[in-house]
Each structure stands twice: as structure tokens, then as C-alpha cells.
Amino acid sequence: xxxxxxxxxxxxxxxxxxxxxxxxxxxxxxxxxxxxxxxxxxxxxxxxxxxxxxxxxxxxxxxxxxxxxxxxxxxxxxxxxxxxxxxxxxxxxxxxxxxxxxxxxxxxxxxxxxxxxxxxxxxxxxxxxxxxxxxxxxxxxxxxxxxxxxxxxxxxxxxxxxxxxxxxxxxxxxxxxxxxxxxxxxxxxxxxxxxxxxxxxxxxxxxxxxxxxxxxxxxxxxxxxxxxxxxxxxxxxxxxxxxxxxxxxxxx
Amino acid sequence: xxxxxxxxxxxxxxxxxxxxxxxxxxxxxxxxxxxxxxxxxxxxxxxxxxxxxxxxxxxxxxxxxxxxxxxxxxxxxxxxxxxxxxxxxxxxxxxxxxxxxxxxxxxxxxxxxxxxxxxxxxxxxxxxxxxxxxxxxxxxxxxxxxxxxxxxxxxxxxxxxxxxxxxxxxxxxxxxxxxxxxxxxxxxxxxxxxxxxxxxxxxxxxxxxxxxxxxxxxxxxxxxxxxxxxxxxxxxxxxxxxxxxxxxxxxxxxxxxxxxxxxxxxxxxxxxxxxxxxxxxxxxxxxxxxxxxxxxxxxxxxxxxxxxxxxxxxxxxxxxxxxxxxxxxxxxxxxxxxxxxxxxxxxxxxxxxxxxxxxxxxxxxxxxxxxxxxxxxxxxxxxxxxxxxxxxxxxxxxxxxxxxxxxxxxxxxxxxxxxxxxxxxxxxxxxxxxxxxxxxxxxxxxxxxxxxxxxxxxxxxxxxxxxx
Ligand SMILES: Nc1ncnc2c1ncn2[C@@H]1O[C@H](COP(=O)(O)OP(=O)(O)O)[C@@H](O)[C@H]1O
Ligand SMILES: [Mg+2]
Numbered sequence: 001x002x003x004x005x006x007x008x009x010x011x012x013x014x015x016x017x018x019x020x021x022x023x024x025x026x027x028x029x030x031x032x033x034x035x036x037x038x039x040x041x042x043x044x045x046x047x048x049x050x051x052x053x054x055x056x057x058x059x060x061x062x063x064x065x066x067x068x069x070x071x072x073x074x075x076x077x078x079x080x081x082x083x084x085x086x087x088x089x090x091x092x093x094x095x096x097x098x099x100x101x102x103x104x105x106x107x108x109x110x111x112x113x114x115x116x117x118x119x120x121x122x123x124x125x126x127x128x129x130x131x132x133x134x135x136x137x138x139x140x141x142x143x144x145x146x147x148x149x150x151x152x153x154x155x156x157x158x159x160x161x162x163x164x165x166x167x168x169x170x171x172x173x174x175x176x177x178x179x180x181x182x183x184x185x186x187x188x189x190x191x192x193x194x195x196x197x198x199x200x201x202x203x204x205x206x207x208x209x210x211x212x213x214x215x216x217x218x219x220x221x222x223x224x225x226x227x228x229x230x231x232x233x234x235x236x237x238x239x240x241x242x243x244x245x246x247x248x249x250x251x252x
Numbered sequence: 253x254x255x256x257x258x259x260x261x262x263x264x265x266x267x268x269x270x271x272x273x274x275x276x277x278x279x280x281x282x283x284x285x286x287x288x289x290x291x292x293x294x295x296x297x298x299x300x301x302x303x304x305x306x307x308x309x310x311x312x313x314x315x316x317x318x319x320x321x322x323x324x325x326x327x328x329x330x331x332x333x334x335x336x337x338x339x340x341x342x343x344x345x346x347x348x349x350x351x352x353x354x355x356x357x358x359x360x361x362x363x364x365x366x367x368x369x370x371x372x373x374x375x376x377x378x379x380x381x382x383x384x385x386x387x388x389x390x391x392x393x394x395x396x397x398x399x400x401x402x403x404x405x406x407x408x409x410x411x412x413x414x415x416x417x418x419x420x421x422x423x424x425x426x427x428x429x430x431x432x433x434x435x436x437x438x439x440x441x442x443x444x445x446x447x448x449x450x451x452x453x454x455x456x457x458x459x460x461x462x463x464x465x466x467x468x469x470x471x472x473x474x475x476x477x478x479x480x481x482x483x484x485x486x487x488x489x490x491x492x493x494x495x496x497x498x499x500x501x502x503x504x505x506x507x508x509x510x511x512x513x514x515x516x517x518x519x520x521x522x523x524x525x526x527x528x529x530x531x532x533x534x535x536x537x538x539x540x541x542x543x544x545x546x547x548x549x550x551x552x553x554x555x556x557x558x559x560x561x562x563x564x565x566x567x568x569x570x571x572x573x574x575x576x577x578x579x580x581x582x583x584x585x586x587x588x589x590x591x592x593x594x595x596x597x598x599x600x601x602x603x604x605x606x607x608x609x610x611x612x613x614x615x616x617x618x619x620x621x622x623x624x625x626x627x628x629x630x631x632x633x634x635x636x637x638x639x640x641x642x643x644x645x646x647x648x649x650x651x652x653x654x655x656x657x658x659x660x661x662x663x664x665x666x667x668x669x670x671x672x673x674x675x676x677x678x679x680x681x682x683x684x685x686x687x688x689x690x691x692x693x694x695x696x697x698x699x700x701x702x703x704x705x706x707x708x709x710x711x712x713x714x715x716x717x718x719x720x
Contacts, residue, residue, distance in 0.1 A: 049675045052667060074674035075683075083675075090672035093663075094690025103686055104676035141690065158676060 001027040001064045003166040003197050008059035009222075010047045017043045019222035020059065025166065027064070028194040032208055033201045034233060035219030036241050041201045042087050043222075045170045049084045050074035063166055079108055081165030085155035085172050087201075091143040097154065098124065098138040101161045108162075127160045131187050148175025156187045167191075168199045173207035185210030205237035218244050266487025266518055268360065269460050270353045274379075278336035280463065282434065284308065290336045290434060294402050297409075307422045307432030314426040322579055324550050328524055333465045333496055335434045336380045343375070343385035343400055350376075354383045361487065363456050370702055372451035373398045377468060378458050380436040387453070395444040396480075398453055401469045404440025411442055415473055419502035419532045419558070427526040427552075431467045431500040438468030438499065443478040443509070452481040452514075452700065457497075459488035459523070465496035472502070474509035474537075483703060486517040494549065495523045503531030503539055507561065510538045516703055518710050519548035521578060527553045530585070533593075535561030542699065543570040545580050546710050554612055556585030559593035566595040571692050571707070574607030575714055583612035583644075584628075588654075592623040599630040600692050601641060604715075608640045619650035628658045633691045635665055635684065663691075685715040 003025040010018040017040045025031045035041050047054045048061050048068060061068040063081055071077045092100065101124065106115050121138075128135055131153055143151050152172050159167055169188070173181055188198065188211050200211055208216070208230060216233045218226040220241070225248050226232070236244070278289045287308055291301040316325050344350045347364050358364060358376050367374045373387030375398070387398045397408060405412045422432040439455050459466050474480055488495055497519065505511045511531065519525055525548040531539035541555035557566025568584035580603075586595035601609035609632060617624045626649075632641040641662060649656045665687045673683035688711050689696070696704045 049671075051671055073680065074671055075677050075679050078675050078677040086672070086675075090666075090669050092669055092673065092687060092690060094693040095686050096693075100673075100676070100686070103673075103678050103682060107677045107679065107682060162676065 003199065004062045005044075005048075006060050008044070008047070008061060009057045010043065011055045011057055012043070012053055016057070017054075017222050018047060021223055023199075023217060023224050025197040025199050027165070027197045029214040030192060030198040030200060030211060031215045031217060032213040032233065033199065033217045033219050033224070034203070034205075034236055037203070039219045040222040041219055042170055044219075045084050045086070045168045045201065048077070048082065048168065050077050075107065083159050083162055083164030083167045085152070085159055085167065085169045087170040087174070089143050089151045089155055091141070093141055093144055095142050096139050097142055097157075100142045101158060104158070104162055124161065127157055130190070131157055131160070132183050133157060149177065149180045152176055153180065153184060156184050160187060160191060165195070166197045166199070168201065170201045171203060172200070173202055173204060181207065181210060205233040208233045220245060220248065266361065267489050267520060269489040270357060272339065272353050272460060274337045274461075275340055276336065276338045278334065280334050281331045282308070282333070282335055286335050287433060290436065293336070293338070294341055294436065295406075297405070299413075300405060303417070303422075304433050307429050310423045311426060311429035311433055314423070314429060317426060321552060322550055322581060324579065325524075328494065328496060332463055332493070334461065334463050335465055335467070336436060337461050337464060338379060338381040338436075339383070341381055341402060343382035345386050347384060350383050354378045357458060357460065358384070358456065361456065361458065366454065366702065370451060371454050372449055373453040375400065375439050375455040376458070377437040377455065377466075379461050379464060379466065382437055388451075391449060394447045394449075396447060396449060397440065397442040399440050401435065401438045401440050401471065404471065408440065408442065411473060412440060412471065415502065415504050416471055417502075419504060419530050420500055420528050424528060427498045428500050428528040431469060431498050431528070434465070435467045435469035435500065437466070438470040438501075439472070439482070440470070441472040441480065441482065443474045443480045445475040446477045448479040449481070452483045454483045454485070457484060457486040459495055459497065462491045462495070463493050465498065468499045470499065470501040471504075472511060472513070473504045474506060474511050476506045477508045479510040481512040481514065481700070483514040483516070483700075485706075486515075486519060488520050488523050490520040491522055493522065497523055497525045497527070499527045501527070501529040505531065505533045505537035505539050507535045508537060509534070510540075512540045512542065513555075514542040514699065514703060516544045516546075516707055516710070517548070518546050519551075521547060521549055521575070523548045525551040525553065527551075529553065529555040531555075531557045531566070533557055533559050533561065533564035533566055535590075536563045537561060538565040538567075540567040541569070541584075543568065543582070544707055545570070545572040545582055546714060547575070548578060548580075550579045550581065552581045554583040554585050554614070556587065556614075557595065558587045558589060559595065560589050562590045563592045564590060565593070568597045568599070569695050569698060570599045571695055572599075572601040572609055573688070573711065573714055574601065574603045574609045576605030576607055579608045579610070581610040581612065583610075583614070585614040586616070586626055588615075588617040588621060588624045588626070591621050593621075594625045595627070597626070597628040597630070598695060600633070600695060601630075602633045602635065602688055602691065603641055604635040610641070611643045611645070613645040613647070615645075615647045615649070615656065617649045617651065617654045617656070621651055622653040624654040626656045628656075630660045631691070632662045633665065633688065634662065635688075681716045685712045688715060
């Protein structure tokens with residue numbers, strides 16, 4: 001049981017961004033992807049989610065054996081258990097967080113079944129409290145006028161409410177001060193379970209002190225070029241990425 | 253015969269009709285004979301018969317307003333329309349007495365149920381006449397009059413005659429002239445001084461027949477210090493041929509009175525909906541139009557308020573949704589005719605596919621006036637690149653001591669937003685609905701609960717249909 005990415009290639013326009021990427025996150029584990037700006041980390045997240053701007057030119061992604069690319073619509077993939085916390089979450093004017101998450105949960109129910117509103121709000125408030133999100137936020141429009149940190153917290157709130165099987169967190173640490181980073185990390189850690197896998201995309205080793213990964217991967221130019229344990233993150237932090245690139249050139 | 257209401261039927265779908273035997277049918281086309289037929293059936297007093305004939309002459313002499321309005325108006329074939337159809341002129345006071353086929357229609361639309369739940373009174377019009385009309389005893393005992401226009405003019409001529417045709421003169425526009433010639437049905441309401449009607453009065457306008465024109469005429473008079481909320485709903489089935497709905501609604505709010513008039517219409521895509529609505533607000537009175545236009549082939553409607561007394565207030569809140577192939581030409585008119593009058597216009601339009609929305613606003617503040625304020629806000633949401641939206645605000649403010657504020661915006665639902673919502677498991681159609689509901693959310697909050705739920709459902713339905 002895993003999130004398995006095999007030989008994945010994808011373009012935007014005529015430009016190839018992902019160039020035969022391989023990665024497997026077994027259920028129950030947390031994997032991190034680190035890589036320089038522009039290496040294609042967000043592209044990977046969006047391609048998996050089914051963003052319409054990207055064209056998959058080869059390879060596959062499976063969720064516990066289920067072929068993601070056989071599901072055309074992003075919402076089908078989401079309901080199959082994939083969640084992406086975006087680097088740049090969209091604003092949805094006028095749609096309150098409460099209504100938004102409610103619609104997302106409602107979409108997971110069989111036709112004709114209604115979400116119990118009272119239970120829903122109890123659940124929502126509990127998760128908000130643990131993420132230290134003010135309850136007033138329920139009536140604010142999704143991401144509208146939020147600070148960077150508020151947006152990220154709201155992404156984690158959605159994840160906590162939607163209970164995905166595999167979650168991809170794209171730079172969820174950016175824009176967070178140290179307190180917020182701790183709160184968000186606690187939220188993610190609370191969700192770690194043998195029934196769930198995480199792929200944590202980050203730029204900074206710092207996050208990985210709080211969300212300790214089982215495996216760290218390094219992404220360069222649309223590929224995973226190196227994998228290791230959490231110490232690899234420390235090395236990247238201390239020495240930068242240049243040595244990785246040299247090492248690849250040497251072995252190539 | 254089956255008489256139980258079928259609660260499983262989605263009543264926001266108005267697309268059904270029953271074959272009904274009409275006792276009275278004026279036939280197709282419009283001549284003086286048609287007027288005589290209608291006046292005979294309705295036993296009109298002579299002054300009304302004359303009023304109608306004069307209006308017919310005006311109607312015939314006035315050109316179509318196609319120099320500014322849609323040329324689609326030229327596709328109305330007045331000779332093919334039936335101007336009067338009814339099973340009788342007397343509405344029933346009890347649903348038990350309403351003919352079975354007509355009752356079935358209103359049960360499918362959920363009217364008797366709503367009446368039990370939250371209304372102070374209901375009038376249910378089926379083609380040309382009300383089939384049912386009733387107010388709760390407690391409301392009637394306060395002296396509130398809520399009857400059809402025919403009964404109003406026959407039984408309460410002293411009030412009726414004083415105001416009828418005074419807010420909207422016959423020749424205001426070609427369609428107000430048409431309505432004045434052949435009007436039938438609609439409500440006549442009088443609220444005595446100081447009476448605040450707690451629950452809404454509701455009228456439901458149902459077109460059942462093909463090739464038909466519905467011309468209801470509503471007159472609401474709120475006497476000094478009184479308050480009333482009136483709601484109307486409208487539906488029609490889809491026919492091959494076009495249907496005409498052309499109403500005239502006049503409101504009079506006397507000193508300190510408040511009238512709120514709410515419309516949620518869900519016409520099928522073959523209906524020409526050409527309606528004139530205007531209110532006259534006396535000193536410190538308040539008139540508020542809340543107008544939700546969904547469906548129809550072409551809607552032209554610009555509710556207005558003439559603020560005639562000091563400190564009068566006028567407000568138009570309008571939501572228009574133009575689906576593929578539809579044209580919503582809506583707006584508001586605010587005429588400031590006294591000092592310290594204030595008006596507020598908020599218009600939100602949504603255009604989908606080849607749908608088209610037009611906003612026309614008119615704000616007039618006279619030179620000699622002081623302390624008047626208008627705020628106009630119109631926002632358009634486009635759902636794909638084919639959509640079209642136009643804004644024609646005409647603001648005439650004279651005099652230095654008045655203030656006018658105008659804001660307009662056009663936005664789109666981006667593919668990026670839809671993708672974001674879909675990533676949460678929400679289908680494309682539901683995501684669109686959510687975004688549209690979000691766009692109108694701040695306005696919908698001002699509606700009574702029952703109507704905001706209804707509106708949300710209509711939007712969902714329309715969006716589902718448009719994403720397929
Ligand atoms: N819409 C786009 N059109 C063209 N190029 C893009 C687009 N989005 C991203 N890119 C390019 O794709 C590459 C990878 O971007 P991205 O996946 O966002 O990288 P990362 O998340 O690792 O910083 C970058 O070179 C970026 O400029
Ligand atoms: Mg990125």
C-alpha cells in the first residue's frame with residue numbers, strides 16, 4: 001500500500017518540467033521532497049491533483065494500486081483520497097470556510113444523504129481549536145484577505161477535516177512564524193497514522209525538525225536524484241544543493 | 253383523482269403543465285373586442301373599460317423601444333398571443349374549493365405548504381386569474397386588505413382609484429401600456445396606518461398555457477407608519493412558442509411606511525419578461541425592492557423608487573442570472589425629489605455561456621435639493637469567455653450638496669479557483685454553484701430564510717444544467 005509515482009513526465013505548454021520522476025511513499029510514512037526553486041516540486045503536486053494546465057506525457061501515479069490518471073477530474077482524485085495543501089491557496093470570494101469544507105464533505109456522501117450540520121460544526125470547531133484558528137474564521141471567505149500564515153493554517157484545517165489517505169503538503173511552512181510552524185506541525189503530526197502517507201515538500205530543513213520524515217528525497221530538474229534519511233536534510237541545509245548536482249554529474 | 257401533494261417532486265423545476273379547460277378565453281390577438289371581452293368577463297366598471305381602451309390606443313401608437321433595447325423584442329408576435337384565459341374570476345378562499353388540476357399545480361410548487369409554514373396570506377394566480385386568495389384571519393382583523401386587482405377595484409374603489417396608474421402612468425412605456433389595456437390578476441393590498449404585518453404576504457404567478465400572455469397588475473398601499481413584506485414567485489413550463497409576461501407593479505408608501513417587495517422568478521427560457529415596477533415613497537418612508545431574476549428569454553426590468561418626501565429611502569437589490577442564450581436586462585431607477593433622501597442600488601449579475609447581462613441604472617437628484625445620497629454598486633461575474641456584460645449607469649446629480657458614489661466590477665471564476673475547489677472533492681458543477689452563491693452571498697443574507705434557500709437551489713439547478 002503506497003503512493004507510487006513511476007517515471008512521471010509532464011509538460012506545461014511545450015516545456016517539460018517533470019522528467020521521469022520516481023518516488024514511493026508507503027502508507028504510514030512521511031517523505032519529504034527538498035529542492036531548489038524551480039526544480040518542479042509544485043508541478044508534481046499539481047500534476048497529481050489533475051491541474052488542467054499540465055499535460056502528462058508519460059508514467060503513472062497510483063494510490064494504493066488505483067491509477068490516478070484514469071480519473072479525469074480532480075475531484076475524483078480527491079475523493080479517492082488525495083489531498084494537496086497548496087503553496088499558493090486560491091481565494092474564493094463569498095464562500096465561507098464553513099460552507100466550503102461542508103460542500104467538500106457533502107461531496108463524499110452517497111447521493112441523497114445529508115451531512116449532519118450539528119455534528120459537522122462540532123467537528124469543525126474541534127479541529128479549529130487544535131489549530132488555534134479563531135472560530136470567527138468559519139464565516140470568512142476562503143483565503144480572502146488571509147495572511148500567508150492564515151492561508152496555510154486553513155489548508156491544514158481542510159486536510160484535517162477531509163481525512164485524506166495521502167496528503168501532499170507544498171511549502172506549508174512558508175509564511176509561518178515559529179509559533180505557527182509549531183501549531184501546524186502538531187496538526188500534521190496528530191494525523192500521522194499507519195493508515196495515511198504524507199509527502200512534505202519544503203525548501204527549508206527547519207520544518208523537518210518538527211515533522212520528522214522517514215525519508216528525504218532531493219529533486220533536481222524534474223527528477224528525484226537522491227534519497228536518504230533525515231540527516232540528508234541537515235546536510236542540504238548546511239551545504240546547499242551544489243554538491244548534489246556535482247555528485248549526479250559525477251555518477252552520470 | 254390523486255390529491256396528495258407529492259413532496260418528493262423538486263418544486264424548483266416549474267417545467268410541467270396540465271391540460272386545463274378554460275371557461276373564458278379571449279382568443280388570440282389584441283383588438284378593442286379583446287378588451288370588451290375581458291371587461292365583460294370581469295364585469296369592469298365603465299371607467300376601467302375606458303382606461304383599458306385608452307391604454308390600447310397608447311400601446312398601438314408607441315414604437316418598440318429597440319433604439320436602446322434588445323431587438324429580440326421584435327420577435328414577439330402580438331397577434332399570436334392569448335390575452336385572457338381563466339376558469340372564472342372569483343378566487344377561492346380554501347384550497348379545497350380550487351379546481352383539482354389547478355390545485356395540483358400549486359401543490360407541486362409547494363405553495364399550500366409554504367402558506368401553512370410562514371405566510372400571512374397567499375394569492376395564487378393561474379394564467380389570468382387568481383385561483384386562490386386568502387389571508388390569515390388575524391391579519392384580516394387588523395384591517396389589512398389583500399385581494400386580487402379586480403376585487404380591489406370593485407370593492408375598494410375609494411383607495412384603488414386614488415393610486416391606480418398614478419405611480420406608473422399608462423404611457424410610461426409600451427409594455428406598461430399593454431398591461432394597462434389587458435391587465436388581470438395581481439394583488440391589491442392596503443395596510444392601515446401603524447399596522448406592521450409580521451409575516452410576508454405572498455403571490456405566486458403561474459403560467460400554464462401556451463401562446464399566452466400574463467398581465468398581472470399589483471398595487472400596494474402602505475398607510476402611514478405601516479410595514480409590509482410582499483413576496484412573489486413565478487414559473488412557467490417550457491413551450492416551443494414564446495410566452496409573454498408583462499406586469500405592472502405600483503407601490504405607495506405613505507409617511508413613515510415601509511414596503512419590502514421580493515421577487516424570485518424562475519421563468520423558463522421561452523418567456524419574454526417585461527415588467528414595470530415603481531414605488532412612491534413619501535416622507536421618511538422606505539421602499540426596498542429585492543429582485544432575483546433567473547431564467548426567461550429576455551427580462552427587462554428596472555425597479556424604481558421616487559422619493560417624494562423628505563428623508564425617504566429607496567433601495568434596489570438585484571440578482572440576475574443569465575444562462576446560455578438568455579438576456580437579463582435589469583437595473584434600477586432612483587428619482588430623488590426631496591431633501592435628505594437616500595438611495596442604494598446593489599446589482600449583481602452572473603452570465604454563463606452565451607448568456608448576457610445588462611445593467612441600466614438611472615439616478616436623478618435635482619439641482620435645488622440638499623443632503624441627498626446615492627450609492628450604486630454593480631458587480632458582474634462571467635462564467636466563460638462567451639459571456640457578455642454591459643453597464644449603462646446614468647447618474648444625474650445636480651446641486652453641490654448631494655453625494656453619489658458609484659462602483660462597478662467585473663470578475664470571472666478562474667479555472668484556478670475551480671481546480672482548487674475540485675481538489676477538495678467538489679465536482680466542477682458544484683464548484684461553479686458554490687462560487688456563484690459566494691458571489692451573491694452578501695445580498696442573499698438580506699433575504700428571509702425561506703427565500704434564500706429557494707434562491708440557492710435555483711442557482712444550483714441552473715449551474716448544474718450549464719456545466720452538464
Ligand atoms: N504556468 C507556467 N508556465 C510556464 N512555466 C511554468 C509555469 N508554472 C511553472 N513553470 C515553470 O516550471 C518550473 C517548475 O516550477 P515549480 O513546479 O513551481 O517549481 P518549485 O515548486 O520546485 O519551485 C519553473 O521553471 C517554473 O518557471
Ligand atoms: Mg513550489
